[in-house]
Amino acid sequence: MSEIKKITDAIIKFRDDRDWEQFHNSKDLAVALNIEAGELLELFLWRGAEEAEPEKVKEELADVFNYAFLIAEKYGFDIEQIILEKLKTNATKYPSDKAKGTAKKYTEL
Numbered sequence: 454m455s456e457i458k459k460i461t462d463a464i465i466k467f468r469d470d471r472d473w474e475q476f477h478n479s480k481d482l483a484v485a486l487n488i489e490a491g492e493l494l495e496l497f498l499w500r501g502a503e504e505a506e507p508e509k510v511k512e513e514l515a516d517v518f519n520y521a522f523l524i525a526e527k528y529g530f531d532i533e534q535i536i537l538e539k540l541k542t543n544a545t546k547y548p549s550d551k552a553k554g555t556a557k558k559y560t561e562l
């Protein structure tokens with residue numbers, strides 16, 4: 454069993470042990486993911502980039518991942534496949550010979 458499948462199964466077990474699937478429609482999962490991303494962002498508010506506490510960053514990042522996994526599961530997406538496909542797409546948009554060392558958007562390369 455892949456590590457991604459093990460993680461997904463653990464998240465689903467956590468959800469099902471609490472009978473929370475009834476609340477987990479795709480819209481509310483996306484909202485929750487963004488709220489957790491906001492909590493991650495808040496750790497950096499009014500601070501320098503290196504001043505956020507790593508332990509708190511770890512917790513909020515895990516919350517973001519949990520909701521991302523739940524959304525992927527809801528749509529039946531293969532997480533490894535969709536990440537690798539998107540990397541391939543991004544590699545086309547940002548060819549290394551043009552994008553290396555620059556933060557320009559692909560439309561400006």
Ligand SMILES: [Mg+2]
Binds near residue numbers: 492
């Ligand atoms: Mg959180």
